[in-house]
Amino acid sequence: MILDTGSNFLIHTEKNENIVFEYGFFTLSVCNIDFDKTNRCLKQYLKQGANISNAVAQSFNSIYLSWEQTEVLVNMISEEIHNNIEDGIATVDGIIPPLYRFKNYHMHLRKLLLRDSTAFTSDIQRELDSVVISQSIVMLDDGLAVSGYYLNTIEDFLLLDIQKYLFSSHIVKECDYCKRLFIPKRRSDKYCRLPNLEKLTCNELAHRNRNKTDFERIRDKARPEQRASLINVSTIKKYDEIILQDMYQDWSDECGIQFKKFKTNDDLAGFEKWVIRTKYTSERIKKEYAKREKHKNNDNP
Numbered sequence: 001m002i003l004d005t006g007s008n009f010l011i012h013t014e015k016n017e018n019i020v021f022e023y024g025f026f027t028l029s030v031c032n033i034d035f036d037k038t039n040r041c042l043k044q045y046l047k048q049g050a051n052i053s054n055a056v057a058q059s060f061n062s063i064y065l066s067w068e069q070t071e072v073l074v075n076m077i078s079e080e081i082h083n084n085i086e087d088g089i090a091t092v093d094g095i096i097p098p099l100y101r102f103k104n105y106h107m108h109l110r111k112l113l114l115r116d117s118t119a120f121t122s123d124i125q126r127e128l129d130s131v132v133i134s135q136s137i138v139m140l141d142d143g144l145a146v147s148g149y150y151l152n153t154i155e156d157f158l159l160l161d162i163q164k165y166l167f168s169s170h171i172v173k174e175c176d177y178c179k180r181l182f183i184p185k186r187r188s189d190k191y192c193r194l195p196n197l198e199k200l201t202c203n204e205l206a207h208r209n210r211n212k213t214d215f216e217r218i219r220d221k222a223r224p225e226q227r228a229s230l231i232n233v234s235t236i237k238k239y240d241e242i243i244l245q246d247m248y249q250d251w252s253d254e255c256g257i258q259f260k261k262f263k264t265n266d267d268l269a270g271f272e273k274w275v276i277r278t279k280y281t282s283e284r285i286k287k288e289y290a291k292r293e294k295h296k297n298n299d300n301p
Ligand SMILES: [Zn+2]
Pocket: 175, 176, 177, 178, 179, 180, 191, 192, 193, 194, 202
């Protein structure tokens, strides 16, 4: 059961604590989940019989939820998955709750948060409109009466969350750079302040990208790609990681030299060709690695 005080939700936990949820923050966090990645990850965990709470916990990395709030949600979702398994649902797909199973549902939540009017007349909304959630009046210790809702599924919570959010004056926007949803400080904000891998804000990243030359764009795309094909889970199983690191470093240094050379000659196509020609395929990794290993052995007899 979840309580609605009129300004936020309260969930009473097994540890006897009341955890507060602001309207819309759960849905917002669900919308910022990498849907495809999480869907794949959950299926894999279920097939392997691994601890599903870990997969669910990994899916939430929003700054809009505290650690305590995330824990409550992870418990609720994991419990629902376990109940589905106990109910004898045979397929992996059937066990996964809709928020992680249907991409069109995920996209629908997004549209609702953005107050996109087309969402309200869609088929999926008509289905959601028919969901009935039982409620009652709950009297708190201090004599305050609040609404109590009985949740059957995690989708019931999403439904309430989005309803209360829509009736509030809050707004959510889509970041112009990373496309994640965020709550703007000012209505004119175009970029979010959510964390990025590169430790720069989306505003800074967008600015940097605008000012890049075509040469820089090719180089800055090629470096992480080359690194990823050289050093990843499957290559470090097969090869010595230090040699792989060296291979990347040498290529990256050479890339810097070629960048300057082609730029001086204003030969963008030439630089592009060089990048494609030196791309590390599994065949090239094998050859280059064998060469380096031989060298190493010759150096240390
Ligand atoms: Zn962003």
